[in-house]
Amino acid sequence: MAAAVNVDGCNKMIEFRSVNKWYGDFHVLKDIDLDIEAGQRVVICGPSGSGKSTLIRCINRLEEHQQGEILVEGEVLGDNPVANALIRRKVGMVFQQFNLFPHLTALDNCTLGPIKALGMSRAEAQERARAQLERVKIPEQADKFPQALSGGQQQRVAIARSLCMEPDVMLFDEPTSALDPEMIAEVLDTMIELADSGMTMICVTHEMGFAKTVADTIMFMDEGRIVEAAAPEKFFNSPDSARTRKFLDQILIH
Amino acid sequence: MIDRGAQFELTRNRPWWRGTTFDIVSFILGCVFLAWIVYRGAASMGYNWQWYRVPQYIYKVVDGEFIWGALMRGLMVTLEIALYSAVLMIVIGLVTTLLRLSRSFSGNLLATIYLEIIRNTPLLVQMFVFYFVIGPIFGIDRFWVAVLGLAFFEGAFAAEIIRAGILSVPKGQWEAANATGLGPVAIYRRVVLPQAIPLMLPPMTGLLVNLIKNSAIVSVIAVFDLTTEGRNIIADTYMSFEIWFTVALIYLSITIPLSLFVGMLERRVQQRS
Ligand SMILES: Nc1ncnc2c1ncn2[C@@H]1O[C@H](COP(=O)(O)OP(=O)(O)OP(=O)(O)O)[C@@H](O)[C@H]1O
Numbered sequence: 001m002a003a004a005v006n007v008d009g010c011n012k013m014i015e016f017r018s019v020n021k022w023y024g025d026f027h028v029l030k031d032i033d034l035d036i037e038a039g040q041r042v043v044i045c046g047p048s049g050s051g052k053s054t055l056i057r058c059i060n061r062l063e064e065h066q067q068g069e070i071l072v073e074g075e076v077l078g079d080n081p082v083a084n085a086l087i088r089r090k091v092g093m094v095f096q097q098f099n100l101f102p103h104l105t106a107l108d109n110c111t112l113g114p115i116k117a118l119g120m121s122r123a124e125a126q127e128r129a130r131a132q133l134e135r136v137k138i139p140e141q142a143d144k145f146p147q148a149l150s151g152g153q154q155q156r157v158a159i160a161r162s163l164c165m166e167p168d169v170m171l172f173d174e175p176t177s178a179l180d181p182e183m184i185a186e187v188l189d190t191m192i193e194l195a196d197s198g199m200t201m202i203c204v205t206h207e208m209g210f211a212k213t214v215a216d217t218i219m220f221m222d223e224g225r226i227v228e229a230a231a232p233e234k235f236f237n238s239p240d241s242a243r244t245r246k247f248l249d250q251i252l253i254h
Numbered sequence: 255m256i257d258r259g260a261q262f263e264l265t266r267n268r269p270w271w272r273g274t275t276f277d278i279v280s281f282i283l284g285c286v287f288l289a290w291i292v293y294r295g296a297a298s299m300g301y302n303w304q305w306y307r308v309p310q311y312i313y314k315v316v317d318g319e320f321i322w323g324a325l326m327r328g329l330m331v332t333l334e335i336a337l338y339s340a341v342l343m344i345v346i347g348l349v350t351t352l353l354r355l356s357r358s359f360s361g362n363l364l365a366t367i368y369l370e371i372i373r374n375t376p377l378l379v380q381m382f383v384f385y386f387v388i389g390p391i392f393g394i395d396r397f398w399v400a401v402l403g404l405a406f407f408e409g410a411f412a413a414e415i416i417r418a419g420i421l422s423v424p425k426g427q428w429e430a431a432n433a434t435g436l437g438p439v440a441i442y443r444r445v446v447l448p449q450a451i452p453l454m455l456p457p458m459t460g461l462l463v464n465l466i467k468n469s470a471i472v473s474v475i476a477v478f479d480l481t482t483e484g485r486n487i488i489a490d491t492y493m494s495f496e497i498w499f500t501v502a503l504i505y506l507s508i509t510i511p512l513s514l515f516v517g518m519l520e521r522r523v524q525q526r527s
């Protein structure tokens with residue numbers, strides 16, 4: 001693959017150019033324009049059904065958009081399945097429901113991608129997988145199957161699984177929403193460390209504490225539009241939009 | 255964590271009167287009852303039982319040498335046909351399923367036409383079409399005509415089982431596999447099929463039982479399977495009662511262990527939930 005440095009010199013990771021998407025008649029993404037640079041950490045929040053999941057799932061083409069262009073590291077997303085598989089190897093994704101492979105151990109969950117998608121040897125892949133499991137602080141769970149792990153551990157395995165592909169950007173879709181409260185912190189800590197390591201991250205979450213610590217941009221989505229995008233300071237203290245303020249009032253109260 | 259409930263709907267919560275064990279017990283009782291009626295009926299017909307002549311059709315010892323009888327040779331042919339058809343049936347089922355699940359319009363159409371034709375015509379007619387039309391056109395001998403005919407018939411049911419198995423793998427598994435950048439082959443081989451196959455095994459084994467039973471139809475195209483051998487012996491000896499009972503018993507000796515095996519597999523699948 002060609003190196004992903006843009007003509008104008010700045011290192012654009014992800015671009016949306018007037019992207020529109022419909023589910024049948026339902027207009028789910030409306031004129032989305034977006035620039036995310038390497039190293040940026042974006043948190044997306046917004047009410048249920050506002051299109052947050054859809055937006056980030058368009059980035060690795062789990063969903064198709066109908067209008068506009070999405071570029072990942074300068075490459076336009078299209079219908080070519082081979083090109084899409086190549087892009088997906090550079091874009092890690094962590095799901096709300098973990099989606100670990102239940103028939104594989106934690107270690108094998110982590111080595112599958114490197115072996116089958118990157119053509120790595122088993123030994124090499126296992127070494128990498130152990131290093132990533134170490135990084136998410138569960139090296140001792142490597143040989144367990146997912147159902148033997150707690151939710152928090154499963155989600156950390158899922159993060160390690162993504163990291164094993166050495167992605168350039170990580171997408172998180174409400175990674176802590178399916179967790180029991182006592183396990184949220186361990187997953188957030190893992191994500192904070194990941195952010196500190198310089199990873200480009202796009203994270204759908206309502207964990208505003210996490211957003212304040214980690215994000216350099218917080219975006220508020222409503223009814224398929226990006227209503228507000230600002231640095232945390234401005235976002236929390238003086239948002240431009242009344243809808244953002246109302247949303248913040250609602251989620252910060254409880 | 256992952257909702258696997260729906261997958262087990264087929265085998266879970268089955269009342270006792272639909273379980274495999276009850277099937278077998280009631281089957282044996284039924285057999286005993288039938289045997290009694292038959293013996294009474296045969297006696298009133300003055301039927302001349304000649305059971306002592308049957309063993310030679312199972313095996314003979316000639317000059318100290320052991321030789322399988324005609325019925326056993328027929329059984330071998332039946333099993334051979336069943337084995338080849340079973341392999342082919344799975345291939346056909348898999349290809350049909352992939353065509354149906356693909357986004358290709360012509361692939362979908364092809365699979366649908368195949369399934370509808372097979373489901374809506376008698377097996378006997380399908381066998382004749384293979385024997386009188388497809389066989390001569392491609393110069394296929396009758397043994398392989400039999401194998402093809404059966405495989406295409408059972409393949410339609412295999413497709414249904416494979417499809418149900420594949421669709422029971424949660425969407426999130428596909429998404430995780432796709433998001434990892436795996437290609438379609440790796441997704442099926444490493445993620446989807448390992449989860450789907452344990453669910454497909456019990457109904458597939460049931461289908462194998464069906465295949466063995468249905469293979470009797472090849473006697474209409476004069477393939478020397480168990481049923482044909484039975485018919486031939488009866489033509490020579492007029493021992494219709496003894497031979498048909500023996501033939502049925504031989505089929506049962508193959509299909510009952512398989513059916514028990516299905517029951518065992520189903521229980522294992524249940525336990526895993
Ligand atoms: N496959 C689909 N087909 C039809 N409509 C869909 C589909 N997926 C999502 N939608 C609809 O699109 C809208 C946006 O969905 P999306 O999942 O992106 O919302 P979200 O912002 O992530 O919400 P949540 O906070 O509940 O996860 C919702 O109204 C949803 O009902």
Ligand SMILES: [Mg+2]
Pocket residue numbers: 052053054173174
């Ligand atoms: Mg969502």
